[in-house]
Amino acid sequence: MSIKYRCWAEVDLAALRENLAWLRHRIGPGVKILTVVKADAYGHGLKQIAACLMRSGTDIFGVANLAEAQSLRAVGPGWPVLMLGACLPHEIEAAVRDDIRPTVSSLAEAHAFARVARRRGRTVSVHLKVDTGMGRLGAPVASAVELAGRIRALPSLRLEGIYTHFASAEDDPAFTALQLRRFANVLTAVRKAGLEVPLVHASNSAALLYEREARFNLVRPGLLVYGVMPPGRRRPPRDLANRLRPALSWKARVCLIKEIGPGDSLSYGRMFTASRRMKVATVSAGYGDGYLRAAGGRAQVLVGGRRCAVLGRITMDQMLVDVSRVPRVAVGDEVVLIGRQGGQSISATTLAGWAGSIPWEVLTSITYRVPRLYRGESAA
Numbered sequence: 001m002s003i004k005y006r007c008w009a010e011v012d013l014a015a016l017r018e019n020l021a022w023l024r025h026r027i028g029p030g031v032k033i034l035t036v037v038k039a040d041a042y043g044h045g046l047k048q049i050a051a052c053l054m055r056s057g058t059d060i061f062g063v064a065n066l067a068e069a070q071s072l073r074a075v076g077p078g079w080p081v082l083m084l085g086a087c088l089p090h091e092i093e094a095a096v097r098d099d100i101r102p103t104v105s106s107l108a109e110a111h112a113f114a115r116v117a118r119r120r121g122r123t124v125s126v127h128l129k130v131d132t133g134m135g136r137l138g139a140p141v142a143s144a145v146e147l148a149g150r151i152r153a154l155p156s157l158r159l160e161g162i163y164t165h166f167a168s169a170e171d172d173p174a175f176t177a178l179q180l181r182r183f184a185n186v187l188t189a190v191r192k193a194g195l196e197v198p199l200v201h202a203s204n205s206a207a208l209l210y211e212r213e214a215r216f217n218l219v220r221p222g223l224l225v226y227g228v229m230p231p232g233r234r235r236p237p238r239d240l241a242n243r244l245r246p247a248l249s250w251k252a253r254v255c256l257i258k259e260i261g262p263g264d265s266l267s268y269g270r271m272f273t274a275s276r277r278m279k280v281a282t283v284s285a286g287y288g289d290g291y292l293r294a295a296g297g298r299a300q301v302l303v304g305g306r307r308c309a310v311l312g313r314i315t316m317d318q319m320l321v322d323v324s325r326v327p328r329v330a331v332g333d334e335v336v337l338i339g340r341q342g343g344q345s346i347s348a349t350t351l352a353g354w355a356g357s358i359p360w361e362v363l364t365s366i367t368y369r370v371p372r373l374y375r376g377e378s379a380a
């Protein structure tokens with residue numbers, strides 16, 4: 001199916017479905033799953049991924065902004081959608097109209113939603129965010145309970161959820177524990193004030209791996225659903241690490257093969273000079289496709305089932321690869337940038353390491369120029 005493409009991504013929907021099923025199995029009954037599909041479902045393609053997750057039993061969707069929420073509505077009506085980012089004043093009208101659940105961090109936001117909801121004769125379900133140490137969105141711990149009470153008192157708002165977000169769950173158990181304690185104190189006070197909040201959530205992928213206490217009754221994994229481990233100092237439980245399968249592979253092709261000799265330099269800036277005879281392939285992917293330029297000189301790709309070094313700078317549309325050790329390489333051959341070939345594999349996390357980046361950035365950087373091809377649908 002990929003024969004006509006020069007640089008493409010293959011998305012295995014069966015992997016996605018199995019990852020979600022495995023996460024559900026791990027967290028057990030009584031805990032709902034909000035799957036995060038922001039940034040075009042982490043570069044996998046929002047519409048196809050959302051449709052697949054709807055059939056695979058996700059409970060709620062998480063998006064970053066209103067445009068993403070509206071794209072989801074077009075895929076399938078009826079699913080609750082939580083907007084994780086702040087809703088801007090000019091977006092509130094549309095958010096209420098389209099029944100999007102907003103994240104509320106301040107009384108001003110609560111009032112703005114209440115006003116629009118009242119005028120439209122609607123009730124808006126809101127999630128109150130508490131800033132326990134991320135410092136991005138959320139009400140300060142000290143005023144969270146009062147804000148919960150004020151939201152509760154507004155008849156056109158329904159306080160459906162309360163949540164927080166960890167700053168360093170993959171690296172720092174001590175700070176994560178502190179955030180968790182702060183959140184637990186807020187929850188205790190909210191309960192003491194007689195406020196019932198149906199959904200309580202805190203766990204991103206890393207917290208889902210490492211913080212059992214942080215599951216409450218809803219978790220919010222993104223990266224794990226796509227089968228990628230959040231890199232960090234903490235070591236994931238083996239069974240999960242081995243079970244989850246990356247849904248996305250990224251491929252390109254050999255478009256020219258040549259021999260170079262000692263003293264020949266390659267690519268812009270001449271960062272690589274050969275010290276011996278070598279066979280070099282020009283490959284049809286570059287930073288215009290989203291391959292991070294910072295990976296140049298360090299990255300590897302798979303050709304003919306072997307790991308091959310990327311030589312010199314990555315250019316907009318092409319990169320150069322040492323194929324000296326690949327016996328029968330030919331123009332048109334598949335080159336794997338992320339994924340498996342032969343017995344070898346390269347993960348988004350490994351590629352991120354070469355670029356001094358993180359897998360979230362690697363995945364969301366793959367550009368519009370790279371068609372996403374879907375398989376694994378029939379097993380639905």
Ligand SMILES: *Cc1c(COP(=O)(O)O)cnc(C)c1O
Pocket residue numbers: 036038084165203204205206220221222223224230
């Ligand atoms: C992006 C995001 C998530 C998911 O994070 P992962 O690390 O990809 O699991 C969860 N919660 C919030 C608030 C987010 O912004």
